[in-house]
Amino acid sequence: MPMPKRPLVIAPDPGLKQQAAAVGRVDADVRRLMDEMLETMYAATGIGLAAPQVGVLKRVIVVDVSPANLPAQPYRMADPVITWASAELVTGEEGCLSLPEQYADVTRPARISVRYRDEADAERELDADGLLAKCIQHEIDHLDGILFVDHLSTLKRGIILRKLAKAKKLASVAA
């Protein structure tokens, strides 16, 4: 039976600006949350999703950057912590399921190590580079109330947030 999907929180929304709480132990409830988040992410053709984006203020993220023509390679991470980041930076375009149709270049460390608890509550450490490193950093930002636009200049951020606020207003009028 497919897992139910959860509605996405769209910016601007105060729920996306909060600090999420540590999970501590991955139990059946957290596992279900991880699976529902993956289902929601795949349905929206995203490559990462953080729990605050489905209205849950817990430190849980899911990521799958595998190409569409290859088997899925999902990561389910609770309480992820970046334990090392390269001095080398890389700039690449980012988008976000909570900021529909908005894209901008963001600069981040090129490689990271991340420690987390997996769906079996085992502690794991992962070295990541490329798209995976970028995506994990973007999702962990969400757990601290940081959106990719917060890495941009005030001017660029303002333009994107005003577009989103306008789109939201139009949607509420149409509904």
Ligand SMILES: [Zn+2]
């Ligand atoms: Zn995002």
